[in-house]
Amino acid sequence: MKNVGNLELIIESALMASNEPLSLQDIANLFDTNKPSKNQIKKVIDDLNKSFAKRSFEIIQVATGYRIQVKTGYDEWLSKINKQSSTRYSKAFLETLVIIAYKQPVTRGDIEGIRGVAVNPQIIRNLIEFEWVKVVGHKETPGKPELLATTKKFLDYFNMTSLSELPPPEEIEAI
């Protein structure tokens, strides 16, 4: 077994270098021999986060694993770099997304029923291309419409590990 300091730095460097979140399994697989246990890895991640306490970044857990990211609060400065800022979404886009997220699996027809307007196919196409939404099956009704659901990547994007972390809906008294 490598010494602990080494393990810590290897895991840190893997998280730094990876483009995608790494699962505990991915991290264990970095080692050909003497694979650390998942608990050991979790412990290392905790320790790393402690040593990042005063830094601008941290390790967080999202749906598909762990990733290292800049803490919130720096957006004011960082909005100026990485110019591709497609970060503002239209009302129609967000409404379609939340209906899929909260009511999944849903068909296009379900979304139209709730919103009262035809769904812009470009919005669904974008959601599928971002890999935020995928087709999980077909409803056994005439036309066999596609059933849409959100993906883990959607959760990753919104810094969540599970759908239960979505903001809770307002309780509206239905009479």
Place this chain on the structure above:
Amino acid sequence: MKNVGNLELIIESALMASNEPLSLQDIANLFDTNKPSKNQIKKVIDDLNKSFAKRSFEIIQVATGYRIQVKTGYDEWLSKINKQSSTRYSKAFLETLVIIAYKQPVTRGDIEGIRGVAVNPQIIRNLIEFEWVKVVGHKETPGKPELLATTKKFLDYFNMTSLSELPPPEEIEAI
């Protein structure tokens, strides 16, 4: 002037978040008011590197500026990550490639305009990494977007000597 600790964390977070190396000027431009001087920034980068002495990463200077990278010596472990090829053969990948091939030189914005969807930066990164696409200049419009074009290697891969051998889109009218 913000206090130094703050300045250090802002510069650190910018280097961490940026996809491209940042020049001293880029870093100064993060600040709307009280821009730090280039010497101040250099000093901060030195200080940051001192605090990274025991970590697995460091700030290095390359031709176009400063960037954070994992120190040498971790390659052995990390060769296993970033292997996901999901974006590679995707429709989005192929479409991005053909738009660059047929419309070159193009900016990312041009590609987005044609496809109607935001371009996944990873796709461009992969294309550049394969040396199928390279940056041939910058458009003199706000943000100075990169102009992308295909390379000789791209032609080689498809056994062509010139772009004019690409299949003509005779079906334009037919669609």
Place this chain on the structure above:
Amino acid sequence: MIQTNSDQLEVKINGSVITDIPDDLFIPPDALRVILERFEGPLDLLLYLIKKQNIDIVDIPILPITKQYVEYINMMQQLEFELASDYLVMAATLAEIKSRMLVPNEIEDEEEDDPRANLIKRLLEYQKYKDLSVKIDEVPRLNRDTFVISGILANFKRKETMPTIKMSQLQEAFHEVLKRAEINASHNIQTETLSVRERMSKILDEISKQETISFIDCFDFNEGKMGAIVTFLAILEMVKENLIDIIQNEDFSMIYLQTRTI
């Protein structure tokens, strides 16, 4: 001066808030388009009308709401907007509810037979998702609130194999692109001048390496007349697309190409 405020959806003309639109008021069609585009559909428009009157969704006074809704629709139609049919369907639904409420019910029914019930249910459900869409927009998300770190490895050589792509796949992808381009109509893809575009990339690449190149160096005399024409067209195209500047310091002196400066 016409302004709209996204939260309250007020329309201001010359500073005063317009809530009811007088019959004789001329509203520039563009302004109305702005109003219409603010609504995500008939339910959204109804919710706005309800909110504007400060009334409870569960007890909509169907008569005035229907009247206002129909006024909006008529106004939009008079101005010959292409109105989504969904708006008309809603107008019909409202008219039906109204008539059912006006006709006294033979049998004294219970509350649940309120003809408004279904509409109210839909409005409440839509309101719920509308609120959620605002909330999800506030959830910290990547590249706006948080930024992933992707450090570069010092000596990292990717050992991956190149993708295997066939020419037929490229062709297929290109057809897909053409279809899309048609949807996003403002773009027309020109392809007949591929050799010109290739030359543009080549010259740009040269310029970016050397900053300035002389006009004459762009031409390769071994290429013959066609090659010269292609090069010349490429230079003209780049000037047209504002990619380069052509510089000549004095008459008959050398001509240079350089990156465009503003």
